[in-house]
Amino acid sequence: MSLEPAVREAFAPHGVLSRAADEFLPRQGQTEMALAVARTIEQGGALVVEAGTGVGKTFSYLVPALLSGERVLLSTATKTLQDQLFGRDLPRLVQALGLPVRTALLKGRASYLCLRRMELARSEGSLPDRSSLRSLAKIEEWAVATRTGDLAELPGLDERSPLIPLVTSTRDNCLGSQCPKFHACHVNKARREALAADVVVVNHHLFFADLAVRESGMAELLPTVRVAIFDEAHQLNETGVQFLGAQITTGQLLDFGRDVLAAGLQFARGLADWSAVASGIERAARDLRLVVGRTAPGAKLRWTGEAPEQVDPQPWLQALDELRQAFTDATQALATVSEIAPDFVRLHERASVLAQRAATFAQPCAPESVRWVDVGHQLRLVESPLDIALAVQDKMLKQRGDDAEQSRKAWIFTSATLGDDPRLRWFTEPCGLGDAEILRVGSPFDYLVQAAVYVPRDLPKPNDPAHSTEVARLAGDAVRRLGGRTMVLTTTLRALRSIGEALQARFEGSLEVEVLVQGQWPKRRLIERFREGDADGRPGCVLVASASFWEGVDVPGDSLQLVIIDKLPFPPPGDPLVEARAQRLEGQGRSAFNDYFVPEAAVALKQGAGRLIRRESDQGLLVVCDTRLATMGYGRRLLAALPPMRRLQSAQEFDAAVEALGATRTSTTLPGPT
Known part of the structure; x- marks a missing residue:
């Protein structure tokens, strides 16, 4: 039986997915993507899918992958997303589809407790402080009961703890088969389980580390996989270049x-x-x-x-x-x-x-x-x-060989944001995927009704020293009226500190608003507190963050109704890697600004804006505090890359929209797609 009919049946109104996800609603875009994935699995080759927020891309690739009966490798951007995929999405689907599928989770060494290193940490007396001593005692107690040794299972362990490097191994200090704890080693157990599994969930860092040094265990795993799927694929190039060079x-x-x-x-x-x-x-x-x-x-x-x-x-x-x-x-x-x-x-x-x-x-x-x-x-x-194109073609797709088995392999790359042109060149060119099939599936959200975008015209220019002060003032005024519910995303750490300190000073002692600033708490704790919002009589929250908070942060419902971006997120022109990429394009007779800087900014801007609307019932405002978006010719291209929100033309319209949000609170939030 062809895979496509089985996939189409699964996504039907009363198909198996209605039993796997609460309030499942058939979506044309979700089914379209799933059928494209099914065709690629059957025929082999590479498929690149940009699936807008709300499409439900996770089910779109998981269902055909599971129904195919093939051995599957799933790679995603972060360990947090790995855990979600392995611990929530996969089990639900495997149960709903009734398939005898064995799944496994594989992370890098730094995620697993090393029994030998734990003993050394205790015996060598090298712990930095009393707090680390207490944490070590908790780890030792947990070590007796854990089956996986995955430190993510240990509640209360700060991901920034100085103890973690002392109880985990690296490629440098691992003794391998000569280690006295080799047979009980959690890293080796995870690798053995991965080699025996039908579906293995990894992350991009682990994948490219293996391509570079052949040390993670995937050197044995990848040749046996016929379907490889990369979610959050927009991070592949930047992740890959970290491992494919020399340091x-x-x-x-x-x-x-x-x-x-x-x-x-x-x-x-x-x-x-x-x-x-x-x-x-x-x-x-x-x-x-x-x-x-x-x-x-x-x-x-x-x-x-x-x-x-x-x-x-x-x-x-x-x-x-x-x-x-x-x-x-x-x-x-x-x-x-x-x-x-x-x-x-x-x-x-x-x-x-x-x-x-x-x-x-x-x-x-x-x-x-x-x-x-x-x-x-x-x-x-x-x-x-400069990019991963050669590594993808030679080590993954192996386009220069005549291996018939290799040509049958299916490679799926997907993300909500992969470029701002029909061929998604921002992604496909540096990743060596110029010959891949391209599919773009729009978001099912009604952005014209759910969201609006505002570009203040009276702010200082982005390079003006007073810019961050004025952004903090605008944000503070809106936060006060909304009672929190705001995320301020900055493009630099300097702006992060400036805006964060200004807002903390403004709301110091406030019983209505709590200001959270990246770096002052662990990321996981910041997100958890922000999601709680003003529940149980607590103050509402404003979160000021940079870098990693521009993507992968999911805050549905009323806890987030306003996203403020301080500047257009162009790549730093003085960065040597950025300079080299720009020079290569100029040497090819192309425009580095139009073919590199603007697409980079478009993708990053779309990622930041994507924090706002996560469910069909969400409503919110996006403010981009950069006048270039309204005054420069390339501003139209950047605005076109955003979801089709309605435009607010004046400060009065923005104030009215903020007041409207502050006056209404959605009592329930519909579950989103998976």
Whole structure:
């Protein structure tokens, strides 16, 4: 039986989905996407789907994937979305469809408790404070009962806790099969379950880490998968380039030196001059930092020649050579004791990799790549490809081969935002998917009724020092009338601090409004508090946030009715990767502004605006505090990329809309699509 009829039947008014989701309503766009996914699974090839908010894309790809009976890999952007997909959406559908499907969840090492590292944290007495000691006791108690070892299961553990690196492993410090806890290892258990499962849920970071170093376990998994689905695919390119280049940090070097000294003195004292080996590495790392000299923290130094800008080439190259030599010495010393303890085997591998990286950075930059140095508490040397197109074509789609089995594989890429033109070139070009089938499915929401957008004309220009002050004033006035219910999204950390401090000062001591600012609480706690809103007599909330809060934050209902964006989210022009991409386009005779900067801003703006309307019953206002949206020619293109909201033309219309929202409260919120 063809897959399409079975999929169509599942999405019918009284089909199986009506039993899997409360208040399920058939949606033409959802069914259209599901049928396209079914065709791709049957025929093979690549499908790119932009599915607007509310379409229900999760069910659109899960239903045909499950009904196909094929082995499936699902990858999403974050561990939180992984947990939602694995813990909620998949079980509901598997039960409703009545399929004997085995599912598995696979994350990176940093998500799983390492039993050996937990014991070392207790025995070595290296915990930073009493709070960490109490947290370790909770982890030890939980460790006895957990089956998965996934730290996300442990309530109350702050994702920023300094204890987490002490009780999890890395590729560098894992002993592999030589570890005394190998058979009980949670990472290995997760990998074994993934290899035995029909559907495996991973995240983009894990996927690309494996493409780069073949270490996560997917080197064995991916060849056996016939259907690979990437949700939140708009993050693929930026995630991929993080792993497909080369990096080395002075922090890595110092950690390695300490590990060599500790292992040498514990297991092989007197068999090598471990102090000299460690001090040689530490000295080389220190000298590399000294060559850079005084540079503002957070700076990114372009590196287009022999050395980064503002750095003398001769001492820089000498420092790199001394670094390579220090690791060569370490490799030789470790080779003489490799049979004494498994720690030395891993240290030898680390030394070889770091020596190779040091040698790489002493050579010219690879074609179609860019180099730079991040300056902070430590130096980070980076060589990055400009995009993931070559890796996708050669390592995933394998378009240059004649493998018949590979041609049958189905690759599905989907997100609510993938570009602002019919061919979705913002996504397909850097991801090497120019030949993929393209489908765009619009949102079912009635934006003209549910939402409005306002661009204030009287604000200072975005680069005016008074801009953030005026944004805070506008936001404060609206927040006071709404009793909270507002998210302010900023494009820079400077604006985040300025607007956050201004709003906290304005509402200090208020019993009606609580101001939440990114960085002051863990992200999960901030979102939970914001979703609670003014329930149970608590103050309403305004959340001021940047970066990661522009997407993946779902706050349906009355808790969020106003989204304020401070500036148009253009890429930072001084960033070396941004510069290199722009120069490549100019070299091709194209316009970097029209073909890169504007599409980037359009996608980011659409993501930020997408926080506003999450359900059919939601109502709200979007304010973009950047006059360029109304005065510049490209503003029309950016406005066209937004959902079709009605336009508010004056401050009076905006005030009236805010008053209307403040006067009405939706008593119930309809469940949204999945």
